[in-house]
Amino acid sequence: MEQSVAVRRSKEEKKVLRKQLKASHTLLKHEGISTAPQPTKSLVVANGGLGNGVGREELSTVLKEMGEVETLLMPPQKPYAFVTYRSEESAQRAHAHLNGQKLQCGENSVTLYLSYVDSVTCEEKNSVPLPEGLLLVEDFVSPEEEALLLAAIDWSSTNDDVTAQKALKHRRVKHFGFEFRYDNNNVDKDKPLPAGLPEDCLPVLERCVRNGHINIMPDQLTVNQYESGQGIPPHVDTHSAFEDTILSLSLGAKTVMEFRHPDGRLVPVVLPGRSLLVMKGESRYLWTHGITPRKFDVVPACDPESPAHTTSDLGPNRNLTLSKRGTRTSFTFRKIRHELCRCAPSPSPPSAPSIPSCHADATRLEEEYVHRVYDAIASHFSSTRHSPWPRVCHFLSSLSPGSVLADVGCGNGKYLGVNPELIAVGCDRSSALVQICAERGFQAFVSDALSVPLRTASCDACISIAVIHHFSTQERRLAAVRELVRLLRPGGRALIYVWAFEQEYNKQRSKYLKEQNKEHPGNLSPINDTSDGIQEPHGKARMHTSRHLEDNYRPGDSMQDVSKVIDGKLSVHTNRTAFNTQDLLVPWHLKEGKRQGGEESGENCNRDPSPSESGPVPVFHRYYHVFQQGELEQLCVQVPGVKVQSSYHDQGNWCAVL
Missing domain, CATH: 2.60.120.1520 (Jelly Rolls)
Incomplete structure (x- = not known):
């Protein structure tokens, strides 16, 4: 009886080992590693790499017990390693005795799977020199x-x-x-x-x-x-x-x-x-x-x-x-700086990108001119985002206690704590911004706004504040709205904010233009300015009355004919001036924002730089598609099951409640 149980247990263990070996081979295939059917002096050790917590010392010790090791190669961030023995017999011994064996690495225990390889190859990367200075x-x-x-x-x-x-x-x-x-x-x-x-x-x-x-x-x-x-x-x-x-x-x-x-x-x-x-x-x-x-x-x-x-x-x-x-x-x-900094004006990127013509072009453009930029400027960007916008706060306060809220593109999480009676979770493409959310005690995770890992119809409300204008094609902007709608339960509501092409509305200029005109009233000509893009309104800013869809948009209305690009290239916008194209690059000068009179703004440093006083100020360029009046509503109603409850203009943003 005992012998029968032992035989059955042995068969089950071999069956599990075969499945695990198959899984390891699948992993190696995805990594582009070809295994050899016959014994060789070299093996790939699946599940035995730096990427899954295996140290060189622990792996080297167990491999050397099987024979003399010539080389042990452990690629960074990979869950496998390569070992080459002095003799083929040593490699066969390792293959026979170490396959399926557990290796203890501190608190981490892994199971090793070894396969023969004809040659050990690893992509050679040139060593990147240290940054200048x-x-x-x-x-x-x-x-x-x-x-x-x-x-x-x-x-x-x-x-x-x-x-x-x-x-x-x-x-x-x-x-x-x-x-x-x-x-x-x-x-x-x-x-x-x-x-x-x-x-x-x-x-x-x-x-x-x-x-x-x-x-x-x-x-x-x-x-x-x-x-x-x-x-x-x-x-x-x-x-x-x-x-x-x-x-x-x-x-x-x-x-x-x-x-x-x-x-x-x-x-x-x-x-x-x-x-x-x-x-x-x-x-x-x-x-x-x-x-x-x-x-x-x-x-x-x-x-x-x-x-x-x-x-x-x-x-x-x-x-x-x-x-x-x-x-x-x-x-x-x-050393504390006691004099004003002197910053250089916005340069253009080395080679202006083109408006994307396909999905692949769009993802590359957004990776370079949206994702990488926000990771690089996260700390400075967060420092300019203190005060929640009043109309967004009103929307959040109108939700019932216990409602589930998803903030898609949550940035530094400034809206996640507005209404403590909500179950609020945020996500953002920038891991650096998500870490800032975590430091502030908010629930947030890294995610693309086009594919949010939350269940369908699991949210009572969603907000998307200053996010969708970063998608570079109509199809991707529509997909972003569709993803918000997927998250909502029937009857749920979403609030969307995007930058407006019209920075003057109902004879009122947005703060984005007013900031420039403090010294030169009425002047809308381009100037060199190093401030960030559209400013967020403060508590006393004049708010426009909410308008229903039929008041400012009727399906079939045509958009204003606005020139998008010149020779297919995106232009660099001059901050604090009216927009003259819908698709553009907006400069961000990586310096510190400061609060003035309750407003959130960048420092106004327009003098020529002096090398003796400061180094160069890095300038990043973010891609934007600024929306014309009615364009946001027209986008939203293309999604089945959506009703635009209201829409309005709020200090340089077009906004819609779905």
Whole structure:
């Protein structure tokens, strides 16, 4: 009887193993890896890669038990590895004994599946150089200095009269010299903190000046403490608040900081403990930097026979391994800027893109001129989005308690907390903005607005605020509305806001145009301005009366004939001027927004830049399709089952309730 049970259990285990092997082969096929039917010296180890938590040390140890290993290749972010043995017999031994065996990697347990391959190939990627102006100095402070600096930060003290300490959702922060305000991403230059910088920092800073890393003593320090798994969204340190050079000292555990260029280049930089990172010039103003929240980093493996890796040497043909994150404390030193910044006018992108002619062109355009831009400007964008719009708040307040709300394209989540009686969830294409939502305690996830992973008819209400105008074809804009409608239960309502082509309506100019005319009333000619696009109305802004569909749109009405592009190329819009095309690129100058009289606006920095005062200000271009009157309603009624309940113009936006 016992023997029968054992035989049955053995058969079941073999059956499970066959299924798992088949699944692993399917994965390898999708990855473009061809397995060999006959034994060879090389094997692919499915389920044994850096991408699923297997470290080089653990995998190498178990593989070497089977024979002498020539090479072990572990591509970054992939759930497999390649091993080549000195002899075919060793490879056969590994194939026979390790297939289906479990490997314990810390708290992570994986099952290995090995297959023969004729050759080990891995896409060779050229090493991307460090961003211009970025310097990494290892072992800049001694272990004794590190201990003194860490001891100087008293996390148990919360005396905000001396220092400013905050417990953010994903890290804790302490400020010295001047407090950095996260509500407006700026500093109050007239309110220094009494304590100044800790005395133990002065010898380190004096060494920075002597070595030429910075030419002036910093007067502001931000200390961030990151536990394992914590990070910070991609951002550019505030331009208007601080001078050019930024010093960042890493103490404790090492981590990987990712630098991203607006053109999509990504440079991961390993920051060892006790290292100094110097950011100036292009690396300071043009590239974003951030730390992805995770508990393991892919880093170069320690090899005593090779020189230390100090930069982004994380290519697929390098000896890579996993590094478990520990507690890291960063000391970021900056010099407060006491004079106004001087920013350059908006340049055009290197080669103006064309209006898309097919689905593939549209997705490429939106990836470069919408998705990448919002990831790059997320922190600055969020700092200019404080106050919810009154009419949107009215819509949210009108919903019944307990209603399920989906904010599709939620940005920094400023509408998710307007009505606490709702069950509100947000989604956005930008992972950096979703992380900001999480830090604020909101429920949000990363998702494309054309395919939201929520059940059909699961929501009582949806809002789409300033999102659909970023889709670059009529078909994709219609698909975005159709997806909102899919989420709604019968009788559910959606509110949509899009930028309006008509920035003057009922003889009233929107704030977008009024901002320009404070100094030159009546002047609508183009000017150089570095502000963001359409401004959000503040509490006392005049609101237009809601109009029903029949009051301002009748099906069949033709749209105004507006020239879209010249020679098929999108033009770059001049901020604060009337639109002259419907499809265009709107510049975003990556500097810090500030609040003026309750309004949310960018800083007005129109003087010519002085290289001695500041570095170049990066300019990003976002694609927009600005809607003509009636166009939004015409789009919505194409979706079956939709009734446009009301529509209106609200400070430069066309709006509709479905």
